[in-house]
Amino acid sequence: xxxxxxxxxxxxxxxxxxxxxxxxxxxxxxxxxxxxxxxxxxxxxxxxxxxxxxxxxxxxxxxxxxxxxxxxxxxxxxxxxxxxxxxxxxxxxxxxxxxxxxxxxxxxxxxxxxxxxxxxxxxxxxxxxxxxxxxxxxxxxxxxxxxxxxxxxxxxxxxxxxxxxxxxxxxxxxxxxxxxxxxxxxxxxxxxxxxxxxxxxxxxxxxxxxxxxxxxxxxxxxxxxxxxxxxxxxxxxxxxxxxxxxxxxxxxxxxxxxxxxxxxxxxxxxxxxxxxxxxxxxxxxxxxxxxxxxxxxxxxxxxxxxxxxxxxxxxxxxxxxxxxxxxxxxxxxxxxxxxxx
Amino acid sequence: xxxxxxxxxxxxxxxxxxxxxxxxxxxxxxxxxxxxxxxxxxxxxxxxxxxxxxxxxxxxxxxxxxxxxxxxxxxxxxxxxxxxxxxxxxxxxxxxxxxxxxxxxxxxxxxxxxxxxxxxxxxxxxxxxxxxxxxxxxxxxxxxxxxxxxxxxxxxxxxxxxxxxxxxxxxxxxxxxxxxxxxxxxxxxxxxxxxxxxxxxxxxxxxxxxxxxxxxxxxxxxxxxxxxxxxx
Numbered sequence: 001x002x003x004x005x006x007x008x009x010x011x012x013x014x015x016x017x018x019x020x021x022x023x024x025x026x027x028x029x030x031x032x033x034x035x036x037x038x039x040x041x042x043x044x045x046x047x048x049x050x051x052x053x054x055x056x057x058x059x060x061x062x063x064x065x066x067x068x069x070x071x072x073x074x075x076x077x078x079x080x081x082x083x084x085x086x087x088x089x090x091x092x093x094x095x096x097x098x099x100x101x102x103x104x105x106x107x108x109x110x111x112x113x114x115x116x117x118x119x120x121x122x123x124x125x126x127x128x129x130x131x132x133x134x135x136x137x138x139x140x141x142x143x144x145x146x147x148x149x150x151x152x153x154x155x156x157x158x159x160x161x162x163x164x165x166x167x168x169x170x171x172x173x174x175x176x177x178x179x180x181x182x183x184x185x186x187x188x189x190x191x192x193x194x195x196x197x198x199x200x201x202x203x204x205x206x207x208x209x210x211x212x213x214x215x216x217x218x219x220x221x222x223x224x225x226x227x228x229x230x231x232x233x234x235x236x237x238x239x240x241x242x243x244x245x246x247x248x249x250x251x252x253x254x255x256x257x258x259x260x261x262x263x264x265x266x267x268x269x270x271x272x273x274x275x276x277x278x279x280x281x282x283x284x285x286x287x288x289x290x291x292x293x294x295x296x297x298x299x300x301x302x303x304x305x306x307x308x309x310x311x312x313x314x315x316x317x318x319x320x321x322x323x324x325x326x327x328x329x330x331x332x333x334x335x336x337x338x339x340x341x
Numbered sequence: 342x343x344x345x346x347x348x349x350x351x352x353x354x355x356x357x358x359x360x361x362x363x364x365x366x367x368x369x370x371x372x373x374x375x376x377x378x379x380x381x382x383x384x385x386x387x388x389x390x391x392x393x394x395x396x397x398x399x400x401x402x403x404x405x406x407x408x409x410x411x412x413x414x415x416x417x418x419x420x421x422x423x424x425x426x427x428x429x430x431x432x433x434x435x436x437x438x439x440x441x442x443x444x445x446x447x448x449x450x451x452x453x454x455x456x457x458x459x460x461x462x463x464x465x466x467x468x469x470x471x472x473x474x475x476x477x478x479x480x481x482x483x484x485x486x487x488x489x490x491x492x493x494x495x496x497x498x499x500x501x502x503x504x505x506x507x508x509x510x511x512x513x514x515x516x517x518x519x520x521x522x523x524x525x526x527x528x529x530x531x532x533x534x535x536x537x538x539x540x541x542x543x544x545x546x547x548x549x550x551x552x553x554x555x556x557x558x559x560x561x562x563x564x565x566x567x568x569x570x571x572x573x
Binding site for chain 2: 216217220249250251252253254291293294296297298299304315
């Protein structure tokens with residue numbers, strides 16, 4: 001199965017409404033980081049290098065719900081840090097689902113089995129497990145032995161209990177196309193995930209190992225190879241066809257940094273999920289007072305090697321909605337992946 | 342301050358005291374170099390059109406050039422103080438623009454696919470045939486420069502066949518005849534003509550703002566761009 005029809009309709013309706021209202025900048029996915037504390041220290045992560053007092057700060061459930069209401073995006077991606085380290089993550093998720101937000105709970109799945117009985121399967125909730133490769137590669141990227149096995153056990157249990165399940169794979173310099181092919185086949189055929197997300201790693205200056213990141217031309221070559229395998233037809237991605245074309249260098253796109261606004265324990269992060277130039281107190285302040293045209297590929301050096309879905313999927317979604325042909329293509333892609341699953 | 346403005350035609354020019362005007366086109370490097378040597382302006386301001394590579398920039402969209410590059414050449418940056426003065430002035434006057442790199446090439450870039458490829462490689466917001474050479478002519482004589490480009494054909498558009506075949510200004514008659522023989526391209530010409538109006542309007546609105554900012558450039562403050570890193 002691909003993106004649920006309900007979610008596709010809700011997102012399309014929301015986008016149409018924004019267009020009709022003449023809004024120039026509007027959010028698509030709220031990136032909610034209720035904490036930065038993590039139980040892993042992945043080699044390519046630039047999110048967890050904060051002082052202890054900040055790592056010990058958690059957003060309350062009410063703050064999370066307020067952020068969702070303030071922002072208004074139909075989709076909420078709960079990231080971090082590791083969300084399952086948050087002691088009230090079940091409450092946070094329940095409150096967002098109650099507000100009819102499509103929630104993606106992003107996790108490394110180390111604690112997933114502990115939390116599954118306290119969460120509730122819903123069409124609004126997708127468990128999104130971080131999977132960077134098969135055992136050897138994944139454990140190396142997250143810098144801990146045994147994490148792959150734990151994640152796999154957690155995913156099997158999540159499926160058994162009826163949760164919607166997706167994975168999120170970051171492609172690094174060490175991720176060979178063949179590794180990715182094996183992983184995606186395993187996730188689709190063995191784990192039977194509902195969909196997968198994939199994105200090139202962003203070269204965080206704070207990440208412990210800078211050698212893991214690909215430069216943009218290498219990313220394009222890698223994705224061309226990955227997405228040209230015949231197995232591709234069986235892989236169901238939670239992405240628009242346009243975004244996948246973009247990853248292969250077939251589609252020119254500029255980043256929509258405001259498409260995925262980020263609420264952190266310090267406030268609304270400016271300008272985007274990956275870059276940090278400070279925080280605003282309110283979402284309106286973030287949207288109205290950020291000089292958006294200064295950011296993006298070709299405009300800011302830090303964006304040179306960024307092709308991440310948190311910046312470009314919003315561009316792809318907007319372009320898909322604006323073009324009837326692309327809309328049909330996305331619809332067909334969803335139906336085909338549903339049929340194949 | 343004396344500014345030498347380099348523009349495609351007199352329609353884009355701004356007149357006034359301390360403003361010198363130079364045309365652009367084939368041989369622009371030599372023309373500008375000669376004018377700079379004779380007139381010794383304080384600044385060279387290049388204002389003209391370009392093809393869009395950044396897909397988010399619509400026809401008529403304005404690019405304040407942050408860096409210019411050309412195949413096999415070292416990248417050139419405008420004077421950062423002038424760039425920042427222009428950027429702030431445009432922003433404060435509510436002019437829509439992006440500050441981005443521009444790529445200078447030898448021949449018109451014709452197809453959408455070619456534009457996408459160049460965008461992926463260079464991350465330049467626009468592509469033209471002269472910015473690099475004007476910048477180089479000014480820089481080689483120690484004169485600061487700044488450039489504004491308005492997008493004529495967007496990243497999603499291919500140019501009509503006759504324009505793709507165009508090589509030199511003296512070919513204009515041939516271009517016209519070729520265009521007349523291809524009715525299937527007439528709509529594209531009409532679209533380009535509309536875009537030209539938008540682009541010219543963008544330049545006409547922005548150029549005086551930039552010139553005014555440069556004239557009062559002593560008020561320029563710190564250079565945040567240097568702190569943010571200039572590459573990209």
